[in-house]
Structures are given as C-alpha cells and as structure tokens.
Amino acid sequence: MAEPIPPHPATPAIEATQLTCGYDGNVVLQDLTFAVKPGEIFFIIGGSGCGKSTLLRNLIGIQTPMSGTVKFFGQTFSEHDMAARRALLKTFGVLYQGGALWSSLTLRQNVALPLEEYTGLSPSEIQEIVALKLSQVGLTGFEDYYPAEISGGMKKRAGLARALALDPAIVFLDEPSAGLDPITSRRLDELVLQIREMFGTTIAVVSHELASIFSIADRVIMLERGAKGIIAEGKPRDLAANSRDPRVIEFLHRGDLPT
Amino acid sequence: MAARPETSNARVAVQTKGDAMEVSLGGTWQITEPRPSWDEIRGVENPARVRLHVDDVGKWDSSMLLFLFGAQQWCRVTGAYCDTEALPEKVQLLLNQLSTSHETSVPFDRSENFLITVGLATQDVWVKGKAISHFVGECVLSAVRLVRNPAKFRWRDCLVEMQQCGAMSLPIVSLISFLVGVTLAYTGALVLRQYGGDIYVADLIGLAMVREMGAMMTGVVLAGRTGAAFAATLGNMKANEEIDALETLGIPAVNFLVLPRLLALGVMMPLLALYANALGILGGMAVARGLLSISPTAYMVEMQTIVSMGDVMVGVIKAVTFGLIVGLAGCLRGLQAERSAAGVGQAATSAVVTAILFIIVSDAIFAVVFNIVGL
Secondary structure (H helix, E strand, O other): OOOOOOOOOOOOOEEEEEEEEEEOOEEEEEEEEEEEOOOOEEEEEOOOOOOHHHHHHHHOOOOOOOEEEEEEOOEEOOOOOHHHHHHHHOOEEEEOOOOOOOOOOOHHHHHHHHHHHHOOOOHHHHHHHHHHHHHHOOOOOOOOOOHHHOOHHHHHHHHHHHHOOOOOOEEEEEOOOOOOOHHHHHHHHHHHHHHHHHHOOEEEEEOOOHHHHHHHOOEEEEEEOOOOEEEEEEOHHHHHHHOOOHHHHHHHOOOOOOO | OOOOOOOOOOEEEEEEEOOEEEEEEEEOOOOOOOOOOHHHHHOOOOOOEEEEEEEEEOOOOHHHHHHHHHHHHHHHHHOOEEEOOOOOHHHHHHHHHHHHHHHHOOOOOOOOOHHHHHHHHHHHHHHHHHHHHHHHHHHHHHHHHHHHOHHHOOHHHHHHHHHHHOHHHHHHHHHHHHHHHHHHHHHHHHHHHHHOOHHHHHHHHHHHHHHHHHHHHHHHHHHHHHHHHHHHHHHHHHHOOHHHHHHHOOOOHHHHHHHHHHHHHHHHHHHHHHHHHHHHHHHHHHHHHHHOOOOHHHHHHHHHHHOOHHHHHHHHHHHHHHHHHHHHHHHHHHHHOOOOHHHHHHHHHHHHHHHHHHHHHHHHHHHHHHHHHOO
16 A cells, blocks of 8 residues: 655654854844654744744755754755755745746746656646646646736645645745635645645645644744744644743734733 | 655556456656656557556655556546556545546637737737827826925935936946947048048047937936836836835825936936047047047047037937936836736836837937927
8 A cells, every 4th residue: 555654754854953044144043953753734933023934944945054954854955966956955845925936937837847847757747747736726727827817825826836846745835824815724724734644745834824823733833033043842732721931822822911 | 755855666567367457556656757657568458457556656746646647548548447446545536636637727828810919919009109198298297296396306216316327327338438439430530541531530529429429328328227227126116016005195106206217317317428428539539549640639629620519409408308218218117017027027128128219219300300400
C-alpha cells in the first residue's frame, strides 16, 4: 500500500538553529531555535511587526540570516553550489502574501513554469498537472485568465496551485488568509488540511488569523517584537488554556486579558 | 509524496495473462525525475483488460498519477476495461480529479480575426486621442485654478522634481550635448574643408545647436530619463491604489501629481537646453581647434555673426514645449497604466515612445511656423 510519508520521520522537515535575522545590522529576531516535524502544520504567529515575514524570508533563502542555520530534511543551502541549491529549492513551494503571480502570464502559464523549469514532462503532461492543480484550488475555467483579471482570493489560490506544482515536501504560506472573506479563508484552510492529508506535506504558515490558527495548526511558535524571539511554543489550544504569559493570552484571546 | 530530495527509481512490472494485463508500479515516483510512460510499458500489447496496482510504491506524487492517468486514458480510447479497484482510495480520488480537470479545462482562444483586430486598433486610436485631449484639457484647467490659488500648489514636490529632472540630469545632458557638438563639427568639417570654408563650422555648430539640437537632444534625454520615471512612479502608485485614495479624498491626481512635474519640466527644460547649447558649442570648438586649427576666439566671433538672440529664443520656445510634452506623456501613460508590474513597464516604454514621437512632430511644426513668421 502506497503511503506518502517521508522515510525518515526522525529528521525534522525544517530545523532552525540559533537563527538571527534582521536588516542592515538591525536585529529583528535573535537566536531562534525550533524544528518542524514532517507532515506537520506549523504556524508562526505574532502581532504585526514581530518579524514573522522576516523569519519566513530567512527560512526560504530570500534573505541570508545574520547568523545561525536553516536545514530542510537535514540539508542546508550552499552558497557555493548552485546545483545543490536548485535541488533543495525543488522541495518546497511558497505562497506569498499577494499571490505574487507573474502578471504577464496566465494562470495556466504561472503554474506551468516550475514544471517546465524542473521536470522533463511533455507539454501535454504539464497541461494535465496544471489543470489538476488549478482544479484542486477551485480555479477550473480560469486557466487562461491573467492575474489582473481575477480577484485577490483567486490570486491567492492560484499562487497556492503554483506553490504545489512540483508536489513539494514543504509548503510555506505567508499570510494565506489575509484580506480574504471568512468563507474563502475557511476553504483555504480546508485545502491546506486536504493537501497534508493527501500528500503528507509539511506546511509552515505565517499568520495572525486566529480562526485559522485554532482550526488547522498542529503546533505554533509565537514571536514577539520586544523579545526578538519566540515567547511561546506548543499546540494553540493548550497555549490559550494554559499559558501564563499575558502577551500570549492577550494575542490568543483577541486582546482580552483574563481578569 | 515527495518529502525529501531523493533520486527516483520508478519502475513498472507487467504480467500478461491472456487478454488481461497486470500492471504493478513500484519504487519512488517523483515529478522532477524521469519515469516510465504508459506507451513504453504497453509496447505492442493491446490488452482488453488492464489492472493497476501500486502496492510496491514508496513515495509518490503527480508523476505516478500521470502514469496511471495515461493508462486510464488509453483504456478509455481503445475500449479496454481499466480496473483501478486495487488502487488506494487517495490515488483513486486524485485520478478522478485529474480526469475531471482534463475534461473541464478547455483553453480559450484570445486571438481575433483580421477585421476585428483592425477595428479594435482603429477604435483604440480614437479612444487614445480622446484621452490625450481630455488629459491636456484637464491640465490646462487645473493650471488656471492654481494660478488663481497658488497656495494650493505643491511647491515642495515641484522643487524636488526640479532637482530630479534638472540638476540630476546635468551629467548625461553634458556628455550627450558635448558629443553632439563634436559629431556635428566633424561632419561639417568634411564638407566645408573642401571649399576652404573651415571657419564656417562655427556657424554650423552655433546655429544647429541653438535652434535645433540643444533642445531636441535634451528633450530626447529627458524623455528617456524623466518621462519614463514619471510613468513608472505614477503607474506604481496606480497599482497600489494610491491614486484611487487621492481621488476618494477629492484631490484630483492632476493637481497633486501632474502639475508639479509639468511645471518642473517646463522650467528646467529651457535651462538645460541653454546649458546643452553651450556644451555643444564647446564640443564644436574643441574639434575646430584640434582638426581645423581655428582659434576659440575666431570660432566665437564667427559664430556670433550668425547666431542671434532670435535663434536662442527659438531654441528656448522649443525646449519649453518639449519639456511639457515629456511631462504630459510621462504622466498620462503613468495614469493610464494597468494595475500590474507588466503594466508599469509598458507605461514607461509608452511614455518614452509618445514623448519622442510628439517632440519630432512638434519640431517639424515649429520649423514651418518659424519659417512663416520669419524667425
């Protein structure tokens, strides 16, 4: 029986060690150490400006950490070996906040591009995969639309289809629910669960949407601007019920501090 | 499903019993790695029944689905029975999704026939012509309103733009004007030397730079430098809904964004053109000294015999006009930009093309008009 699970579950899917990141010498996050298990839905949460997106940029290699390491299934980006870097890049997909679709390409072309770049599939096979991915995110019929011709929610779903094009082992989602109506947001959450269920994909989500956090997160780390690091780690419901840190309680209870 | 980078070893075992074919998939199936195709596996066999198994598969992804889908499609076309009962539920579900998306995903043709294309292009010319007239009219009306109420004008923005399109353009304007003077002098010297009229190279350079090339070259340089920047800035602002935010506050974009830029270019262009004239004349002087052994004094004295204040004014009038054209083209294309990265790029390109086109057209009109009025 085929089971889409990683063969070495002991190796973390993502492992950050003593990670310090920032801009122009200004430290935003200091000495972060955490690990994400394969197949886990892992949320990076915190208020605005706490460094969630900065952490994501450092994890996916867009920004170089000031110090520390990030490993994916035990492997790290190598600055000197482009082939190794490309091999590693194939294993994860990223959904950016605004979808980040290439505006000069149709949705079909957007999703097809990673397949054209990284696989030896024939054009017709690529079209089959593209149609499947777009149908999985509910965009059948919109394949030949340009990003400018679709709504914000559709752009996010198309961005997710593109992120999933290569069936990545890890998917990073940057604020997937931001700016979406509650129904679309819930459908996106269901889609995330379905992807994990079907493929055993590890999913790292940057978000501050409480509804999503409580409904789909297996585990969260909470960042705080003042602390420049992780102030809480665990299952969201456990944290909401048991944490004694007022910052965690305030965040997870929508600003209502317990009396 | 793929969980870590690993080499694919996708394999397929086939067993034929009578007219039935047992197809067993095994190994690791990764979309980024090579895999067997259904046609390769089937070979020359034409089974009436195909049974698919994936019992020996470790990790898999869309690569395996494509293989199974290929088999399923072949069965559908040839009428063979495809038995997928042995496949896990997840795989069956994904195969159904793939099958559904295959049927419902029909590409639509965006191309139009020739007549429609010509009709749309004609309509487009008309619409764009109207848009330009409307925009120019709006700028004139806004300018009149601001003359009546100058306190409302964005003087600070205007000064910043003046610095950007004026002082910051000096290096490129200097280089180009000097080299234009050098080129003109070399070309003129080729002809004039044959008739012993070397000294007239000063007249040629003086007149050409002051009446024509100073303003024209500055206009072209600013079209590429400043006009494109205006279009890109305004296009980005439109994409970020900043212009919508202005409009909803009741602040016309023309007052807030366009007029300061237009005034900046209208003021700085004649100054830059005068500066370009001087540099062009200097370039010509350098060639005259080096190639024709004409002293700078003789060069200047000869030039002043033909270049009058009227010629300088002709150049200045052209420069003001070219400046306004560059500003109008840049701002108009920026405000018309589509709300996307590609739209911003197209706006910048279109701004440069529009500005240069109108500079050449207006220069030709000026030539005719100045000839009629005797300037």
